[in-house]
Structure formats: structure tokens, C-alpha cells
Amino acid sequence: MSEPDKVPVYISKSTYERVREFISRVGGFSTVEEFVEFVLREVLSGGMEGSEISREDEEKVKERLRALGYI
Amino acid sequence: MRLLVLGIDSAEYEILKRIENELPNLSQLTCKLERYYTTVPPITVPAWLTLFSGLNPGWFGLYDVKYRVPGTYTEFRLYNRNLVSSYRFLWDLVSESGRGVILCFVPGSTPPPHINGVVVGDFFVPDVSSLDFVYPVGARRLIAEALGAEEYIIDVPGYKRMDPRKLFSLLLRKIDLDMKIFLKLLRHVEWSLAICVLMSIDRAQHTLWKYFDKAHPRFVEDPELEAGLTQLYKRVDYWFSKLLEVVPRDTAFVLMSDHGAKPMYLRVNINEVLIREGFLKLRERPTKPLTLQDADKRGLIDWDRTTAWGWGAYVGQIWINLKGREPRGTVSREEYEDICRQVGQLLEKITSPDGTRLDNKVFYKWEIYRGTRTRYMPDITVYFHNLHYGVNTMIGLDDLYSVETEVGADDCNHGEYGIFVTSLDDLPRPRTAEEVFQVLKTIVES
Numbered sequence: 001m002s003e004p005d006k007v008p009v010y011i012s013k014s015t016y017e018r019v020r021e022f023i024s025r026v027g028g029f030s031t032v033e034e035f036v037e038f039v040l041r042e043v044l045s046g047g048m049e050g051s052e053i054s055r056e057d058e059e060k061v062k063e064r065l066r067a068l069g070y071i
Numbered sequence: 072m073r074l075l076v077l078g079i080d081s082a083e084y085e086i087l088k089r090i091e092n093e094l095p096n097l098s099q100l101t102c103k104l105e106r107y108y109t110t111v112p113p114i115t116v117p118a119w120l121t122l123f124s125g126l127n128p129g130w131f132g133l134y135d136v137k138y139r140v141p142g143t144y145t146e147f148r149l150y151n152r153n154l155v156s157s158y159r160f161l162w163d164l165v166s167e168s169g170r171g172v173i174l175c176f177v178p179g180s181t182p183p184p185h186i187n188g189v190v191v192g193d194f195f196v197p198d199v200s201s202l203d204f205v206y207p208v209g210a211r212r213l214i215a216e217a218l219g220a221e222e223y224i225i226d227v228p229g230y231k232r233m234d235p236r237k238l239f240s241l242l243l244r245k246i247d248l249d250m251k252i253f254l255k256l257l258r259h260v261e262w263s264l265a266i267c268v269l270m271s272i273d274r275a276q277h278t279l280w281k282y283f284d285k286a287h288p289r290f291v292e293d294p295e296l297e298a299g300l301t302q303l304y305k306r307v308d309y310w311f312s313k314l315l316e317v318v319p320r321d322t323a324f325v326l327m328s329d330h331g332a333k334p335m336y337l338r339v340n341i342n343e344v345l346i347r348e349g350f351l352k353l354r355e356r357p358t359k360p361l362t363l364q365d366a367d368k369r370g371l372i373d374w375d376r377t378t379a380w381g382w383g384a385y386v387g388q389i390w391i392n393l394k395g396r397e398p399r400g401t402v403s404r405e406e407y408e409d410i411c412r413q414v415g416q417l418l419e420k421i422t423s424p425d426g427t428r429l430d431n432k433v434f435y436k437w438e439i440y441r442g443t444r445t446r447y448m449p450d451i452t453v454y455f456h457n458l459h460y461g462v463n464t465m466i467g468l469d470d471l472y473s474v475e476t477e478v479g480a481d482d483c484n485h486g487e488y489g490i491f492v493t494s495l496d497d498l499p500r501p502r503t504a505e506e507v508f509q510v511l512k513t514i515v516e517s
Contacts, residue, residue: 067229
């Protein structure tokens with residue numbers, strides 16, 4: 001039964017097989033669908049390089065953690 | 072099934088088992104206490120992220136509360152939850168099924184996820200006026216009612232500036248404030264999953280262990296503080312009894328930590344070691360000790376001739392100056408593994424100052440990390456002397472060992488085992504942080 005908040009997106013069989021092999025080898029995800037959703041979210045979010053917060057807020061926390069010896 | 076998770080950051084199995092007779096409420100759980108092998112490294116970030124997602128740290132590209140900015144050698148930025156917003160955590164699974172969630176002070180949850188429930192921020196929140204402190208904004212009323220006239224403590228200030236007894240009483244008070252907030256939310260918010268992580272014990276261990284432990288090499292006698300760690304646990308035990316009074320009888324409980332704790336004796340000056348062995352090259356030796364970052368800003372490091380350099384505080388984290396990855400890489404892909412092993416073998420042989428062999432453990436990236444962001448992870452991770460030695464990354468030190476960094480001494484290091492126990496029977500015993508998540512998932516899906 002299809003879920004009301006999802007839409008079908010088709011990928012090639014060869015890509016599907018590659019993803020299936022990848023997740024069975026690396027772990028972390030239990031279905032191809034789960035992994036594909038993650039990859040798309042990752043690309044849209046910018047991953048490590050697109051995830052910044054305000055420098056001012058960051059400096060406040062850095063100062064506190066620095067004083068505690070964590071950084 | 073409803074699940075309440077009480078997390079105690081840095082709770083150590085050996086300590087809890089030793090004092091459990093003094094914890095009448097928690098001992099209902101600690102009598103079945105187990106330990107699991109936590110993430111490499113055993114650090115708050117990435118450990119709590121792995122515990123609540125089941126994902127190896129290589130998926131996050133995170134190995135500490137800070138991360139090296141890609142394309143630089145020594146610039147770093149602080150963790151924020153936007154870095155992991157693509158991943159699904161335990162609270163996302165519960166929230167997306169329409170059930171309520173309460174998250175209190177869960178490390179790694181800032182900025183707050185917009186879940187079906189309430190989130191009160193962790194120690195990455197800059198201050199209580201920040202919008203990131205409470206989600207949704209309307210829940211601030213509940214927090215204010217819980218605290219009354221008291222001012223909330225996001226984190227304790229640096230211990231060098233504070234009298235240890237005053238610091239201790241702040242840590243006790245923080246437990247009270249945290250639990251008042253948690254209890255208020257449990258009473259007034261619809262929930263199916265509630266997680267509260269207390270940081271006071273971790274902070275106390277790092278800053279005050281030498282007062283608690285006569286065997287610590289820097290032991291300081293203070294009758295008011297010597298039973299301090301037990302007192303902190305007893306305060307948690309008291310509040311646990313209050314949790315038992317307010318939650319429905321069919322609530323499943325989990326008590327867990329992200330890693331353990333053990334006394335830190337000394338630090339290895341890792342970059343001094345690498346300099347002496349020719350892996351890290353300087354244009355000019357500093358006239359006084361500098362942080363790695365300051366040395367880099369002053370142009371003292373010769374990156375064009377450097378093969379490896381070190382990061383870390385609790386563990387050694389080594390980077391290889393790899394061509395194609397680093398701005399001025401010197402090591403080819405073909406040479407990479409061989410260079411890693413040379414550096415790893417060097418660090419594995421580090422002895423104590425008097426030449427005694429140490430129980431050092433070396434982990435290579437390809438052995439321990441999996442995921443799509445492994446390229447950001449350190450190439451080599453080292454646990455020195457079974458984590459009884461930490462690491463100092465400063466340059467310009469006269470020795471290969473030190474007690475203090477530029478901010479002072481740390482009394483304790485993290486341990487490689489976290490604790491885990493559930494009130495439910497017939498669940499598999501988790502052996503790793505990833506397996507802890509599978510147990511938690513089983514409970515919330517039952």
C-alpha cells in the first residue's frame with residue numbers, strides 16, 4: 001500500500017543494485033529507499049560544507065568549551 | 072511502548088558498580104548494568120549521535136565537538152546539528168509516526184530538530200535567550216515555570232577561574248535545574264519518547280577528579296569534595312525517584328552513557344613527537360609554546376615538507392598531508408597507507424617518560440570508519456596508555472609529555488566503554504554504540 005506522503009521516483013536497475021550492494025557492505029541503512037532519501041537530503045543540505053551557524057553564537061560556545069579544555 | 076532514556080554523559084561502569092548500594096532508586100537498573108564498546112573516539116560528539124542513529128561516525132564526518140574545516144590545516148568550527156540534518160535519529164522515527172517526543176539537553180541537538188514535541192537545548196546553545204534554547208518557542212513558558220526565579224545553567228564556566236567547591240555546588244545545582252525542567256515537561260507534554268542527558272558528572276570528572284580519587288597522581292585532599300562524585304550520583308538517584316512517580320507504570324526505562332571515564336595521568340605532546348621524527352616540519356621553532364593553530368597563523372609550519380600532524384585532547388588524531396585532499400599535500404595516494412603505518416607504528420611505541428612500555432592502541436581510518444563522509448575523518452586515531460594519557464597538540468614545548476595544555480590540566484580522560492541497561496528483559500545485550508540504537512529502536516517500535 002502506498003503511503004500518502006510519498007511519491008514514486010524511478011531509478012535505473014543498475015543504480016538500484018549498486019545501492020543495494022553498498023548498503024549491505026557498509027551498513028547504516030536497511031533499504032535502498034531509505035538510503036536514496038538520505039543522499040538527496042544530504043545533497044540539498046550541502047553536507048559538511050553547507051551547514052554553518054552564526055559566527056557570533058559559535059564564538060560564545062567556543063569560549064566556554066575552550067575554558068573547559070574541550071577545544 | 073513509552074520509553075524514557077536517562078543519559079549520564081561519561082558515566083563509568085566501574086564507578087557505578089562500586090557505589091550502587093548508595094543509589095536505592097537507580098540500583099533497580101544498575102543491578103543489571105552492562106557496558107558496550109563505544110565509538111572511536113569515545114567523545115560526546117560523535118558518540119551520542121551514533122547511539123541515537125545507529126550510524127558509524129564515518130557517516131557524519133565527525134570525530135569531536137569541533138571539526139577541521141575542509142581545505143584548511145588548522146581552522147576548525149564547532150559542531151552544530153545542521154551538519155547531520157540529513158540523518159534520521161530515534162526521535163525522528165517516533166515523531167514522524169505521530170507520537171510525542173521530549174528531548175532535554177541531548178548533546179548534538181542544537182539547533183533543535185522540529186519534532187512533534189519539545190526540545191530543550193544542549194551545551195552548544197550560546198545562551199538561554201537564544202531561539203535555539205527551546206523548541207517550540209511556546210514551551211518557554213513551561214521552562215520558566217519549572218525554574219521559577221532560578222537562573223538556568225547551560226554549562227559551567229572554566230574551572231581555572233573558579234573555586235573548586237563553588238564549581239561543585241554549581242554542578243549539583245545544574246542537576247536540579249535540568250531535572251526540574253525534565254519533570255515539568257513529562258507532566259505537561261504528550262510524549263512517547265523522552266530523553267534527558269545530564270552533563271554534570273562529565274564536567275565534575277574532568278575538573279575535580281583529583282579531589283575524588285586518592286589514587287590520582289595530582290590528588291588534593293579536601294574533606295568537602297572527596298565524596299563529591301558519589302554525591303552527584305546520589306542527587307541523580309533522588310531525581311530518578313521523582314521520575315518514577317510521574318511516568319506511567321508501563322514506561323520502559325533506559326540508563327546509558329556515551330563513554331566512560333578514567334583518570335588522566337599525563338599528555339603526549341603529539342606534534343612534538345611528529346616534529347622530532349621528521350613528519351611535521353617547521354620553518355621556525357616558536358620561542359614559546361603555541362597552539363597548533365597559532366603556529367600555523369604565524370607561518371611557522373612548513374606544510375610543503377610536512378607529512379603528518381596531530382589533533383586531539385583525549386585521543387591522538389593524526390592527519391596525513393595527502394595530495395588532492397590537503398591544500399599543499401605531500402603524500403601520494405600510493406604512499407598513503409605506508410605512511411599511515413609508519414606514523415601509527417611510531418605512536419604505538421610511545422613509552423612513559425621513564426621508558427616503560429605503554430598500552431597504546433592505534434586505529435587506522437579504513438579499519439574503523441564507514442559511511443559517505445569518511446574522507447573528513449582522521450587518518451589515524453591513537454589511544455595512549457589505555458586512555459590514561461591524553462594528548463597535547465601545542466608546539467614549542469620542551470618535552471614529549473605535559474600535564475597541562477594552554478587552558479590547564481584535565482583530571483580525567485574518557486573511557487572506551489559506555490554503560491547501558493534497560494528495565495525490560497529479553498532484549499539483546501548491545502556490544503557497540505550502533506547496537507544500542509537497535510535496542511532503542513526495538514523498544515520504541517514495540
